[in-house]
Amino acid sequence: MQIRASIKVQRPGDAKAKLETIAKGLRGPSKVKVGFPAGKAPGDLISIAYWNHFGTSRGIPPRPFITTAMFKGRGELRSFITAEAKKIVFAGNPTPMRYALQNLGMKGQDMVQMQILSNMPPPNAPSTVQQKGSSRTLVDTGRLVGSVTWAIDTKL
Template structure:
């Protein structure tokens, strides 16, 4: 993942045309989305109580139905401040152009 992120940063810093920048930012959004979803899946602390595990059938403290993990998405859009990451709203990562 670090190597892919380095490649994305180099491409952005290299002054690519707008269409190429959009493709690069899409790659970055997909990478960030996958990383957040992976962290939600991998989290094990603090552990669920045994009664909670019996009730929901999972020891992962952030997963009950999987809806939260599935709701993590990214969206390309114009950034008000000109920054790369314009905002995080609900479960959507907004990546500015």
């Protein structure tokens, strides 16, 4: 995604100072991971999320909740990223990128959690409904939805 910006110069030297402020705000991490980042979610839950997302050859159908959430919300995410980029350009704060990534992480977390709670098709097998006592897909104890999180990727 490309972001365009324009700067209005009021006095000579303003453009350089503004560009330096923007460059300062863009230093540091530039990625955020949403879902079940390593070190933030229990290992067994990462496996549960993986097998539910991709399915198995032994009867668990794929329910790609992360991919679906991001695909459905792509327009909303694009608008959100644009708004955060504008804040970075116009902020006097030297660390706006970190705030933008935090906000984006929380937004993505919410989107994934809402997708999990949406009762994604296909429906549970009758044996699963009997075992769980519920026909709700992807939700049993609530651990999966409660463990969705985000982390700023500090690898540059």
